[in-house]
Amino acid sequence: MTPDITSAYERRCHLLMRLAYPPRFREFRGAELLSTLLDLAEPGQHHPTMRDCVDVLRGGFMLRLREHPPLWYWLPYQMFDFRLPWRYRWWARDDIQGRFFLERRLIFGALIYGLYFALAQSTLPYWIPGLMFGVAYLLSLLTKASMRRKRLAKYEFHPDGTSYVYVPRSPVVRPANEADEHPPL
Template structure:
């Protein structure tokens, strides 16, 4: 029986109430069963089925979650949890909620330093300065950029069984797995949204920023920042932006010709698995875009001299046309096109290399065969 794609998306959306490991093992079976029960014309789940799935999913999460003392020890001092809860740890390391926890941890640190500590000593909450905001931005981005190497290290510590530990069907060991590559279509679309937002903010800052900043005395031990309005856009800035637009257009034409010539000639990738951008990738783009918008706001309102917004605007205007071309090629091109293929072809003008398998976690019974 062929399942309507709309019905399948509806099932997958509500199955997210279940743990990731449960969905990985049973999602296809449950989808087929629900499709049989709903009938061939169903395009989405009924309200009663949705309520039942969500209730059962959260019950499964609570039932398979470690006791609070183990969760706190794992979160606070990075201690291993008992073997029966290794599946929960695997979901925590590889799951979609990891970026959100990173940003929440940063928010908690900021709240403690800027609000709770001043209140504890009888002071007023502190307003974050530019340096503090930069530190928060760098800390968030640094945590999010920790890639597969860090996840493998955490997997070795928390998931691989210790010597003498009995192997079960849920035990994981390190073995050779297919290399994950981001899809070209989803990744280029995500980058276009982020870069376009950053470009609009940077261009607004370039047009609205005051032309001069200075300091003036406002009394004893008082210095005020003074900004002067600007009459029109400076000629050097106009030349830089127009040149970036022209060069970006030429880069887009070159990228289109190169992609059309080399995409059909790509080597077959047997050791690759295409995946859509994960929440971690979306969070990275979100943090970078928020940083660019924040810098544009600071410079556009005259708090600091205009510099970074010009660099961001020029860089985005140079890169955005080629990225749009890559997105169009990915949208109409082969389904197995990865973002790394597009990047390799556009940046080097050569065919991408053949991927090799990489080390990853696999079920113990499979890893020992």
């Protein structure tokens, strides 16, 4: 393949992988998947075949589905910021570092509180919930960085998303000698 075609094909493969897989997978396995897609390319091919696209999208969807926490863990995490079990900590990292994290949280909260206002048949003017959402969004923008730092620390991640390194302490092993042995009784 010529360099122009390779770079166009490679760009399209990167876009396809960005749509399909979470950032963590692309970070650790992205080069492997990209090299496989480049090996599958025919000479002069400008974009991945439809079959390759469907396979990559299906694989990414299945990975995201497999790693997503169940509803009984996810709902309290979204509503009340409960901590997810250890098994889902990398998913939480991807969620916290993802695009529109703040907007997803606020829209979910607006839906829950909007449902509450609708069921309570409130006599508030129609513009009050919109005003409340706007004020909450503006206040959240001010604390966005600290909110991400706190939530990442909750799951034992540094602000840049790298995991804390846990170094287990090795037990002290002393050589056995005659002075340490107890005489039989």
